[in-house]
Amino acid sequence: MKNYPLYFTITVTLLTINPAISNTANNSYPQLSQHLNQQNWKAADIETRKLIQQWTYPNGDLYSEAQFNKIPCENLRAIDTLWMQASNGQFGFSIQQQLWQKQQYTNPRQKVEALGKTAGWMRTKPLTDAEFQDKWYASTWLMETELNYTTKAPKGHLPWNGISAETINSLTSQIGSGCGSCSIDAMYLQEERNYKYLPGFYERVKTCVAASPSPSNPLEKALTSKNWREANRLTSNKLLELAGQQQQGYLTASDIKKLPCTDLQTIDQLWLKNSNGQFGLSVQAKIWQNINGKNYQDSLRFEEIVGWDKTQPIFDQKTAPKGHLPLRPALSEGIMDAWGGWWIQEMSTRLKTCRVF
Template sequence: MTSKADVLLVTVTKVESRAVMKAFEQATDCKATPQSIDNRVYFNLGTVNGARVFMTQSEMGSGGLGSALVTVSKGIDALSPVAVIMVGIAFGINEEKQAIGDILVTEQLRLYDLQRVGIQNGQLQIILRGDKPHASPWLINLFKSTVLLREEEPKVRFGVVLTGDKLVDNVDFRDQLHCFEPEAIGGEMEGAGLYVACQENRVDWILVKAICDWADGNKAQDKDARQQTAAQNAAKFVLEALQFVRIDWQQKRGGVTQIDRSREVITEPEKQKTPSLSNKNYPNRINSPESVNDQPDITTKSQASGTDYTELRDLLRDKKWREADEKTAELMLEVSKRKKEGWLDVEAIKNFPIEDLQIIDRLWVTYSKNLYGFSVQKQIWNERKDNKDWKIFGYYVGWYKNDRWLDYSDIISQLDKSPLGVLPRGGGVARQGRWLGGVSWECAELFFSHIPSLDRRGDSVIPSSADANAASDRINSPVPVNSQSEFATRSQTSGIDYKELSDLLRDKQWREADQKTAELMLKVAKRENEGWLDAEAIKKFPLEDLLIVDRLWVEYSDGKYGFSVQKKVWEECGSPKDYGREWKEFGDRVGWRRENQWLSYNSLVFHPETNPMTLPARCSGRVICAEGGWFVCVGGSGFCWSLLFSRITP
């Protein structure tokens, strides 16, 4: 289908739609023109800074007839936009720090409707099961760049936005949602539909809405004026972003990002010019008669290693993707002499022959018609590496979904719905976030520095030695580490092996892991009979053991739990050393107190998303419920924890 729009704006209410049309009419000096396409009405808002902009109005919510999911999906089919931007009004979270009219720009959405509701230890337990997707990075960058040169008011806030089909106007329910997602900056009702429709169609998206109320039961107060202010602010900011920089939308579709700003042209480095990730018409990504899609004759014999990749080529030619992926892993491990280990360490990546990488990548890119290959993954990596979050990369290549790493069989069975770059994955050795080319951010960075990129003709461009050396210099240890790492669990100082604790944490058995932590720390300190650590025991506790315990907690909870995480909160509360207001504040922050009362151990909520920083909790004192605080030991609870934290390095 011929593209009719570069940008599709989606609104919901009349006040939102009118605010958008008014803002763009003033900018283009043209009235919005309604057009009927496939039994839906779209408004042509004209051309802004080279972008053809259309608007359509959705019904409220993400599900149901005429909802955001349906509206955005049909809009993509009808107009083939490069980007979809949802514009409108939202509720705020914090009246003290936010103001009516403040603009909220989504970095991530938090879908809260999908929940697990159950009972644990006699307490109601609710766990969110919905996605937490990231908006398109280049759109986030565009809006953040726009803020740099604008006036102070209204304020623009970037972060997590709650989204669900409920019209929230109850402060208790709002606060409950905020507890589920403490980083949330606001909430609304249509974002889930926007995300799902764009994800399914591989179209870039972002949500920009402004605060019109506080979801506190006072939604009707000054409703019209507040909604009008919020809608106008959001509409004007979207317009401002489109006017801020001239984007070559045709090049964006074709695979080369080229931005024309005033008198200068900023073009991505030649080695990063790979197929666009937003265009769903895969075979047409590289518009050249010399495209790799023509499937040229590729040399399959490596002179560097002597390895013959003919069998891999035949599997790829026959579209046997799983077999080809497993063969890729097998051959790469064979070349690096790491078949026994089953993955590549730093030295293996450093020494892996560039010629072999070129052959493997060229075969994948050629026979998948630019859907798969290390260089395709490298493009995704380059666009998202500033986040330094392995899970974000995993999400965009289809390995991580719904807060978990997908099983290899799940990935392979859903290839027809998977995003670009899902393969090569590393065959059966790639589990729980582990990847053939590295299991840490630094390892992956080194790996991709050795991967050739594709130029517009589909030819490989060998990375410079400077790129590889720069990445190599950032690797301080041959042992790769990430959230599923395999670092040493045995302490050379005490002789204690923390393998069982590691297994419990890996399996997210938080309560059992907390109890095991206490058991092992008491064993190290030889205070099993007492059942708690006094000040002297904490002073003499082996530093190596403390760091092993802390690292295990931090790694497997993705930074939500651990002594070093708690230490940061403790320092923010004034580093209290005795029982008092600051110690109570610390208890509130880490979830040991609620409604001015210290909780019993069985009342704690063991969930890193809704109650981060709570654990470990059972390691330095006796579990009693007294005025003295949660944990009481010689010298007072705050004193003992201050000793513990003073020995922890984040």
């Protein structure tokens, strides 16, 4: 067992939850999905923290080394997708990781603080003397109770990676009751922990969710440059290629069922990340689910929502409806037809099976 300093001596018991994975992110995390659909950002933030901490601190010891590699990539992707979809690309781990990558500091501590300021996790001005009396253990980083749980918060503000106010308060309440290290413990969890935790966590996010663009991947290049027309064409061709139907030029229900899950996850994450949650296969599937789509009449409603009832596709992110892209795969640029080959129904089912949404 490692020999930690004095402030590494208290074990905090975490709430235990069952992260059982079912066929969809929504079904895997029904509470999180419900909170996000209701835009109850605070409840969703608390639920997300419980999910992540069960893997990073499996024994409930918040002072131990966080076990980032224990976070299953498919779970991290599912959680991130739920946040991205519900917030229209405002919140999510992949958004935070992008902000992390943009910080140019070589000094790790400076880089963490730059991210904290960008995401709105650090104070913009020092505490007053009166405020310091109550928040002496949180002089630079915000406490949970000070977070902005609205869409007016800075991009990437949520989900938060700190320690709950309940845990911090439980420590400070014991200071006068014989707990000699509680004041140091509270300061460590509220402040110093961030400098150790955040770099490791975003390395895991990069591995699982937000890998750096590869110049050799034409689709990734098109999406990062916001060339939506080319990205749509490449997506259509890629899906036809994966199904071995380049000559046929369209996909049947049986073709869709054979599409590899890994490729679908990669394609969808690229679209989500580069469109800030506006475009993607999972965005379309979520819309189909929200209207309880089942038949041809429902597909017409879907087409109306995503703008496929127009005469021409829209390759302008500012004017295109949510879920407009990518189009249904076909030769050339694809087609705006949701029901041909039972496309939207079968693709939504396949995405659920692959745990893409």
